[in-house]
Amino acid sequence: MSILLSEINEQPAALERALTGSKDAIAELVAAIKARDVRYVILAARGTSDHAATYAKYLLQLTVGIPCGLAAPSVHTLYEANVNYKDALVIGVSQSGAGDDINEVMTQARKSGALTAAITNTEGSKLSQIAEHVLFCHAGVEKAVAATKTYTTTLGIFAKLAARWAGNDELAETLGRVPDAMHKELLGLEGKAQTVAHSLTHAERILAIARGLHLCTAIESSLKIAETTHTTTQAFSSADLLHGPIASVPANTPCLLLLPDGKTKPMMLEVAAKLASRGARVLTLATDPDAALPLTNTGTELLAPLVDILPAQLLAYHLTVARGLDPDNPSGLTKVTVTR
Numbered sequence: 315m316s317i318l319l320s321e322i323n324e325q326p327a328a329l330e331r332a333l334t335g336s337k338d339a340i341a342e343l344v345a346a347i348k349a350r351d352v353r354y355v356i357l358a359a360r361g362t363s364d365h366a367a368t369y370a371k372y373l374l375q376l377t378v379g380i381p382c383g384l385a386a387p388s389v390h391t392l393y394e395a396n397v398n399y400k401d402a403l404v405i406g407v408s409q410s411g412a413g414d415d416i417n418e419v420m421t422q423a424r425k426s427g428a429l430t431a432a433i434t435n436t437e438g439s440k441l442s443q444i445a446e447h448v449l450f451c452h453a454g455v456e457k458a459v460a461a462t463k464t465y466t467t468t469l470g471i472f473a474k475l476a477a478r479w480a481g482n483d484e485l486a487e488t489l490g491r492v493p494d495a496m497h498k499e500l501l502g503l504e505g506k507a508q509t510v511a512h513s514l515t516h517a518e519r520i521l522a523i524a525r526g527l528h529l530c531t532a533i534e535s536s537l538k539i540a541e542t543t544h545t546t547t548q549a550f551s552s553a554d555l556l557h558g559p560i561a562s563v564p565a566n567t568p569c570l571l572l573l574p575d576g577k578t579k580p581m582m583l584e585v586a587a588k589l590a591s592r593g594a595r596v597l598t599l600a601t602d603p604d605a606a607l608p609l610t611n612t613g614t615e616l617l618a619p620l621v622d623i624l625p626a627q628l629l630a631y632h633l634t635v636a637r638g639l640d641p642d643n644p645s646g647l648t649k650v651t652v653t654r
Contacts, residue, residue, distance in 0.1 A: 318458040318542070318634075318641040322627050323500060325463045326493040328453045329620070332467035333474055333489065335452040340471070343431055343447040344478045350429050352403045358385035358419040359407035362461040362534060366433075366468040367407050369530040369619050373472060376527070376616065377480040387415035390422050399428035406432045409456065409464040411439025420444045433471055435464045449475070458642045460542050462627050465534060466496070469620050476616075488613045492620050499610040499621045503628050506607055510597060511632035517568050520545055522626070524572035525552045525582060531572050531619050535626030541644050542634040552578075552585045565593030573600035574622055576615030599625050 355374055357367035364384070371382045385404070389395045391414065404423035406416045411434040421444055424430045432445035435453050442448045451467040470489070477486040514520065520539055524532035529551050536549035550559060563569070569589050573582045579600075586596050597606040599622065607625035612618055634641040 316458075316631070316635075316641050318460055318462070319631050321456060321458050321462050322624070322631065324454070325466050325624070326496040326500070328451075328463040328467050329470045329496060330493040331452040331454075332450075332470045333493075336449045336471050336474060339447060339449050340475050340478050343449070343475065346429055346447065347403055347479060350403075351401070352380070352429055353401040354403075355380060355382040356385050356399065356402050356404045356419075356423070356428075357382065357407065358387060358404065358416045358423075360387070360413055360416060362465050362537065363407040363409060363433075363468065365530045365534040365537065366465055366472065367405075368533065369469055369527070370405070370472040370476075372527045372529070373476050373616060374479075377476040377482060377485070385419050387419050390418045391415045397422065397426065399423040399426045402428045404428045404430050406430070406441050406445060407434075407468060408432075408439075408441050409435045409451070409453075409461060409468075411436045411441030413441075417441055417444055433468055435467070459644050460538055460627075460630070460641070462538075466620055466623065469530075473617055473620065485614065485616060489617060492612055492617055495610050495612050496621050496624065499608075499624050500628075502608055502610075503625055507625060507628035508632045510606055511629055511636050514545075514568055514629075514633055515636050517545060520547045520568045520570065521563065522547065522549045522570045522572070523552050523555055523582075523585065524549075525578040527576075527615060528572045528574060528578060528619060528622065531622045531626070532570075534623055535570060535572075535630075538623075538626055538630040539633065542630045542641055543637060543639065544645070545633070552582060556585065556588070560588065560592070563589065563592055563594050566595055568595045568597060570626070571596060571598050572622060573598050573602070573605070574609055574615060574618040575601055575611055576618065578615075 431447040435451040522532040533549040536547040
């Protein structure tokens, strides 16, 4: 079995370890948040970790009601600006903990008086040494270049943090059942993902579209497919798509639409109809029986991104294999990318 496929299937167990292993560290962080009267959250990340941070940006605002934003690391590393992070919680997210730009944001944030935390899969990393509080993913060694289990464990840690911070016991209990939901999702996906992948073998461009809380799934899906299959991909918020870019979608363009149950589904169905009227090939990811790729309902829309990424991961794997490429070692990429 390919390393990538093996790691995709390891995710239910990895998530369970992450939820159990981060319990005490999250409790300590939430106690510090309340003691420091944190007023806003800044999330610093790159690549897949940035997509996980996008989930947190929505989730924390929805559950805790606190403003959240994404850092611009080059403000520090290229422009050498000083930013005042007083009264903020600044969270650095990096599976390797080695990125110079993320570590610089964290260093500057701590100097300016912010409460700092890190989410990483690597003990002893530079990021884990900079932050005051460290939440480890406990995903195990991830060998495939395309990140899978470090992404979903990071989402799980953010969800556990949100539930604890908000004092939402129901969300915490539902989160505890997500590993089983992931396992169920994987069991029902393999055949359909392979079928859709074979139908996309000659696709030159693929779009991934979602809204709100689920935008993270669209952008992470786009990345997984692009880096493994060498396909040109692009992710859109459906709201942004309708503001103009939909005019650039020609007939027969494959469009992956995220339609999990919840607030965004009605308007996403409208977008699906508009794309279909332009002749685009609409491929829905939904709990509906006629969906191109099935989704499993987690019990709350807040946790849907933890399982909704699985179809795209499997699609990326099978499309890579169908094109005769190596899913474990995409051409021109390395596991750890260090930017400044």
